[in-house]
Amino acid sequence: MSRFARPEVQRLHAYEEEAGGGLNLMANTNLFGANPAIEAALVRMKGGRFSEYPSLTSVVLRNALGKKLDVDPACVVTGNGSNDLIDVLCRTFLSPGDRVAYHWPCFSMIPVFLRLNHGVPASVPLGPDWSLDPDALIAADGKVTFVVRPNNPTGNAFPRRDVERIVEESRGLVVVDEAYVEFLGGESFVTEVREGRDNLVVLRTFSKAHGMAGLRVGYSVSHPSLAEEMTKVRGPFRLDTLAETAATIALADDRYLEGVVEGVRAERPNLKRLLEEKGFTVFRSDANFLLAKPPVDPKRLAAALAGQGVHVRDFAGDLAPYVRITVGPPSATARLRVALDEALPKLMGGS
Ligand SMILES: Cc1ncc(COP(=O)(O)O)c(C=O)c1O
Numbered sequence: 001m002s003r004f005a006r007p008e009v010q011r012l013h014a015y016e017e018e019a020g021g022g023l024n025l026m027a028n029t030n031l032f033g034a035n036p037a038i039e040a041a042l043v044r045m046k047g048g049r050f051s052e053y054p055s056l057t058s059v060v061l062r063n064a065l066g067k068k069l070d071v072d073p074a075c076v077v078t079g080n081g082s083n084d085l086i087d088v089l090c091r092t093f094l095s096p097g098d099r100v101a102y103h104w105p106c107f108s109m110i111p112v113f114l115r116l117n118h119g120v121p122a123s124v125p126l127g128p129d130w131s132l133d134p135d136a137l138i139a140a141d142g143k144v145t146f147v148v149r150p151n152n153p154t155g156n157a158f159p160r161r162d163v164e165r166i167v168e169e170s171r172g173l174v175v176v177d178e179a180y181v182e183f184l185g186g187e188s189f190v191t192e193v194r195e196g197r198d199n200l201v202v203l204r205t206f207s208k209a210h211g212m213a214g215l216r217v218g219y220s221v222s223h224p225s226l227a228e229e230m231t232k233v234r235g236p237f238r239l240d241t242l243a244e245t246a247a248t249i250a251l252a253d254d255r256y257l258e259g260v261v262e263g264v265r266a267e268r269p270n271l272k273r274l275l276e277e278k279g280f281t282v283f284r285s286d287a288n289f290l291l292a293k294p295p296v297d298p299k300r301l302a303a304a305l306a307g308q309g310v311h312v313r314d315f316a317g318d319l320a321p322y323v324r325i326t327v328g329p330p331s332a333t334a335r336l337r338v339a340l341d342e343a344l345p346k347l348m349g350g351s
Pocket of ligand 1 (some may be wrong): 027028080081082083084107148151152177179180204205206207213216217218
């Protein structure tokens with residue numbers, strides 16, 4: 001710790017590197033094989049002009065996204081992952097002391113970025129079944145309100161009508177984080193942007209269903225007036241040339257994406273069944289992961305599985321009773337089964 005750092009930075013914990021190697025079921029990434037767009041981009045870029053800067057605002061990708069989503073490219077802002085755009089949103093729209101409303105649990109970086117940007121957190125707890133109280137979130141009256149749909153880490157998608165009401169009735173800006181929306185079907189809030197809503201920002205990412213977490217490509221879709229302000233703040237060159245090319249190629253062919261979404265939807269019930277057989281309580285999921293309460297201490301379970309090369313996410317604080325596990329292909333479920341068969345009897349026996 002350094003006394004030179006801002007107090008809110010001193011209070012933060014440094015990131016810990018997540019497990020490398022083995023089977024990573026921690027990060028809700030895509031376990032269905034590499035997106036062929038990445039290889040295609042590497043081939044296309046071979047001998048490419050990497051000595052030059054990329055475009056300032058990812059103009060090629062923004063045009064492709066505009067076409068794909070049927071919005072003006074002026075509605076689209078790209079970022080170095082959607083994480084980056086959460087920071088950009090806070091830096092663009094918050095003045096010191098502004099309230100930021102969000103439901104809890106939600107994506108853990110939201111409270112981190114809002115605090116770093118001098119926002120005041122107004123968190124609204126979800127119900128025991130992870131349901132959202134839209135009236136409470138509206139009443140929290142954020143300058144900015146975040147809704148994650150489907151939600152991470154709980155997995156459920158809040159009813160569309162409830163989120164529509166939050167957008168319609170909030171006085172401030174509403175951000176709908178749709179990092180996992182592909183797994184929900186074609187049900188995005190981009191529709192509302194297309195209809196001209198000027199207090200809504202939709203966040204999307206290539207890190208999950210598109211299988212490109214390592215390339216760091218996120219984007220927002222909003223009214224051009226919001227996008228214009230965010231673009232001033234985001235800074236130039238947030239996407240590198242290779243990442244922009246790969247994401248643009250990925251948009252041209254839906255087959256990979258459709259295969260991944262089908263794969264997750266097919267395997268999710270099998271993973272749920274396995275966990276229930278083993279005594280876990282499993283929550284409903286509309287995403288590519290399951291939140292579950294194991295029959296043994298979650299930290300010890302995660303450590304025992306990690307010892308066998310299978311990494312699941314455990315939590316601290318009010319989420320400590322749970323683990324979160326990514327849905328992969330059947331081979332991932334099978335490997336988890338073997339690891340659970342080994343770990344659980346020992347943990348239950350207390351040995
Ligand atoms: C809800 C949600 N939003 C945003 C992100 C950030 O993703 P990325 O920065 O890789 O686009 C994540 C990552 O786990 C997430 O779960």
